[in-house]
Amino acid sequence: MRMTLRRTLATMTPVLLALAMAGATTGPAAAFKLGMAVGGDTCCDWMKAQGDVAAALAKQRGWDYMELSNNADAATATKNADLFIQGKVDAVIEFNGQPSVNPVLAAKFAAAKIPVVTYDISQKGFYFVGIDNLAAGIAGGQALGEIAKAKWNCQPDLVLSSEGAGAGIVNTWRTGGMRTGLQKVCPDIPADKYISFEGNGQAVVSLPAARDVLAAHPDAKKILVVGLNDGGVLGALQAAEQLGRADDIIGWGQDGSFITGNNVDPHLAGSVFYFLEGYAVYAMRDVIDKIAAGSPPAVKDDAGDPASRVQPCPVSAAEAAKIPGTADRVAALLKAPAGTTEYDLFCPKKS
Amino acid sequence: MTDATTMAQSASMKQPEGLRTKLPSGWGTAATVAAAWIVLIVASGIHRPDFLSHQTVLAVSFTMAIVGILAVAQALVGMSGAILDLSQPTALILSAAVVAWLLERGVPVPVVAIAGILVGAAWGLANATIIVFGKLNPIIVTLATNFIGGAVMFLIFQNAQAPLKSGFSDFGRTYFLGLPNIWWPMVALVLLAGYLVPRTRYGRHMIAVGGNRFAAQARGISLRKTRFAVFGISGAIVGAAGILFAASNGPFAPAVGSTYQLPVIAGVILAGVSLAGGRGSIWLILLSVGFLSTVPTSLVFFGFSSNWQAVFQGLILIVAVAIDGFRAKRLQR
Numbered sequence: 001m002r003m004t005l006r007r008t009l010a011t012m013t014p015v016l017l018a019l020a021m022a023g024a025t026t027g028p029a030a031a032f033k034l035g036m037a038v039g040g041d042t043c044c045d046w047m048k049a050q051g052d053v054a055a056a057l058a059k060q061r062g063w064d065y066m067e068l069s070n071n072a073d074a075a076t077a078t079k080n081a082d083l084f085i086q087g088k089v090d091a092v093i094e095f096n097g098q099p100s101v102n103p104v105l106a107a108k109f110a111a112a113k114i115p116v117v118t119y120d121i122s123q124k125g126f127y128f129v130g131i132d133n134l135a136a137g138i139a140g141g142q143a144l145g146e147i148a149k150a151k152w153n154c155q156p157d158l159v160l161s162s163e164g165a166g167a168g169i170v171n172t173w174r175t176g177g178m179r180t181g182l183q184k185v186c187p188d189i190p191a192d193k194y195i196s197f198e199g200n201g202q203a204v205v206s207l208p209a210a211r212d213v214l215a216a217h218p219d220a221k222k223i224l225v226v227g228l229n230d231g232g233v234l235g236a237l238q239a240a241e242q243l244g245r246a247d248d249i250i251g252w253g254q255d256g257s258f259i260t261g262n263n264v265d266p267h268l269a270g271s272v273f274y275f276l277e278g279y280a281v282y283a284m285r286d287v288i289d290k291i292a293a294g295s296p297p298a299v300k301d302d303a304g305d306p307a308s309r310v311q312p313c314p315v316s317a318a319e320a321a322k323i324p325g326t327a328d329r330v331a332a333l334l335k336a337p338a339g340t341t342e343y344d345l346f347c348p349k350k351s
Numbered sequence: 352m353t354d355a356t357t358m359a360q361s362a363s364m365k366q367p368e369g370l371r372t373k374l375p376s377g378w379g380t381a382a383t384v385a386a387a388w389i390v391l392i393v394a395s396g397i398h399r400p401d402f403l404s405h406q407t408v409l410a411v412s413f414t415m416a417i418v419g420i421l422a423v424a425q426a427l428v429g430m431s432g433a434i435l436d437l438s439q440p441t442a443l444i445l446s447a448a449v450v451a452w453l454l455e456r457g458v459p460v461p462v463v464a465i466a467g468i469l470v471g472a473a474w475g476l477a478n479a480t481i482i483v484f485g486k487l488n489p490i491i492v493t494l495a496t497n498f499i500g501g502a503v504m505f506l507i508f509q510n511a512q513a514p515l516k517s518g519f520s521d522f523g524r525t526y527f528l529g530l531p532n533i534w535w536p537m538v539a540l541v542l543l544a545g546y547l548v549p550r551t552r553y554g555r556h557m558i559a560v561g562g563n564r565f566a567a568q569a570r571g572i573s574l575r576k577t578r579f580a581v582f583g584i585s586g587a588i589v590g591a592a593g594i595l596f597a598a599s600n601g602p603f604a605p606a607v608g609s610t611y612q613l614p615v616i617a618g619v620i621l622a623g624v625s626l627a628g629g630r631g632s633i634w635l636i637l638l639s640v641g642f643l644s645t646v647p648t649s650l651v652f653f654g655f656s657s658n659w660q661a662v663f664q665g666l667i668l669i670v671a672v673a674i675d676g677f678r679a680k681r682l683q684r
Contacts, residue, residue, distance in 0.1 A: 047509070048505075048509055165658070196656070197651075197657045198657045202607060203600065203602050203603070204600055204601070204603050204607040205607070205610060207600060207601070208413075208414055208647065209660075211409075211410045211413060212410055212647055212648045212650075212651040214410075215406040215410035215651070216399070216401075216648075216651045216652050218401055218404050218406045231602065234601045234602065235601065238524070238600070242409065242413055242531070243406055244409075244526075257510075257602075258601075258602055263512055263514055263516075264515075265515060265601065
């Protein structure tokens with residue numbers, strides 16, 4: 001008997017439909033599906049690692065996992081929100097370094113009834129998981145202030161701020177917070193000693209900009225550097241080195257990216273670790289596990305009263321030397337008991 | 352001043368009368384850029400006398416070093432008629448990353464240096480292969496390979512850095528005769544390339560192809576061989592820039608090479624290298640890159656924030672492109 005394609009389809013379709021319906025009524029429930037939007041800025045290894053940790057923790061829990069990169073781009077972050085909704089995720093973690101579109105993302109996810117965790121950048125309606133950036137900035141500034149007090153009697157010739165304007169309010173909190181912390185220890189530094197330049201959070205961008213600023217202050221012999229992160233501060237330290245003024249400068253960073261391992265700039269006196277790559281532990285433990293279990297916690301979207309607070313860990317260069325690099329920290333984190341944070345594992349001075 | 356003006360153009364165009372016939376071609380560009388540079392230095396010195404210090408010289412010469420080398424490579428591509436190599440940022444970082452990786456593993460510096468140059472050359476030859484055998488527009492190909500290369504590098508590493516406590520890094524931050532070590536290779540390269548391009552067979556072929564590729568082919572010059580030679584040599588030069596970049600910078604991410612794109616292109620155009628091909632002087636790159644590298648330092652002395660640097664560099668690029676267009680029209684008349 002000759003079977004045409006149409007007749008075959010007509011015969012098979014009811015059978016397939018019946019099988020699908022049977023599967024739907026008797027099969028296991030669909031797994032919880034987590035969406036993760038990584039920042040996608042190529043500046044830092046922790047940004048990619050944030051996704052790797054979230055993926056590993058989702059796998060440990062038997063969840064489905066969907067990862068997209070925001071590519072440090074507002075339009076991409078918006079498109080990704082649509083893709084998560086189409087992908088029928090049950091919850092999303094956002095690390096969006098372009099917060100201007102967060103209200104748009106919030107509206108889309110709210111309409112789709114998808115709960116969202118945001119790292120470090122607060123948004124109304126999103127669970128806030130992250131550091132208190134202002135407190136972290138102040139802690140770093142105070143630590144640098146103590147060094148300036150001991151070494152230069154709180155009388156630096158110049159205080160450089162390596163800004164990262166693209167980070168918006170986070171830059172204001174961290175870099176401004178460092179200046180505030182410094183002023184708490186050394187309140188009499190004149191305002192005209194503070195000079196800011198754009199470092200974009202990257203040593204390669206910060207270096208030439210700082211070089212020009214230092215050239216414009218040829219008589220400064222006691223120089224302090226604060227900044228958005230370690231990379232931005234490092235650029236200034238290396239600029240001083242190129243101008244033959246390495247011994248005139250001391251910096252204190254933020255985020256701990258470049259103060260571990262055996263290739264650390266000796267003029268980077270310390271940094272404040274947030275262990276950014278391990279944020280997913282906080283998000284899972286305090287928010288997403290509860291959502292997956294069917295009892296979502298109340299939304300806490302304020303950085304001052306967060307759904308989960310990440311503890312800052314200020315460390316000197318000597319203390320940082322004992323902290324392993326990002327890859328080793330991630331490996332240790334994933335082997336640790338559930339809910340253990342990198343702060344628990346690696347911070348030498350727990351508060 | 353020797354100007355590598357296309358033979359095709361020089362043969363077919365009328366020479367201007369009077370003074371110009373007695374002066375080397377390209378003198379007008381050189382005089383204009385030199386005058387702009389001098390005005391900038393004098394104005395900055397009047398505004399802030401401490402501008403005229405060794406610190407300023409160091410700041411400007413460090414900035415010049417990498418930009419100048421990349422500008423030579425870009426000028427060769429431009430003069431050959433391939434317009435621009437937009438994949439320079441990726442080639443630069445790829446070479447620098449290989450250099451850092453090898454140094455971390457204790458490979459001797461001479462071997463590392465050769466590897467860095469070979470990586471750049473291989474990148475250039477890969478571009479040439481796609482352009483020649485795909486018969487594709489060089490600017491589109493290099494734009495695409497820049498994206499691809501950057502993305503692949505990001506999959507492999509997020510940050511690289513040459514060992515800080517090493518003779519290699521010491522070289523990148525110390526001086527010879529009061530100027531940065533990394534500045535001298537740039538000067539040597541500019542002088543050597545500027546001398547060789549109009550005086551060697553390959554150099555003349557490159558200019559001929561850039562000026563009029565049909566006329567060049569009619570004279571038996573192989574477009575294919577010329578493309579491979581230009582992209583291979585310019586890639587090797589970018590590889591050399593990668594070595595100096597790794598020596599003089601701290602940790603770097605795959606995407607940071609793009610910060611050089613604007614000043615390099617502006618430097619090439621300001622030096623009188625025609626984007627239409629066949630014309631330009633490598634030697635003038637010393638002046639154009641010197642001027643462009645002084646602008647950001649000068650702005651800081653005038654009290655502008657570093658955010659203004661890109662604005663001024665962009666404006667200078669627009670002016671340079673306008674001058675290039677004006678020159679091209681004048682030559683057509």
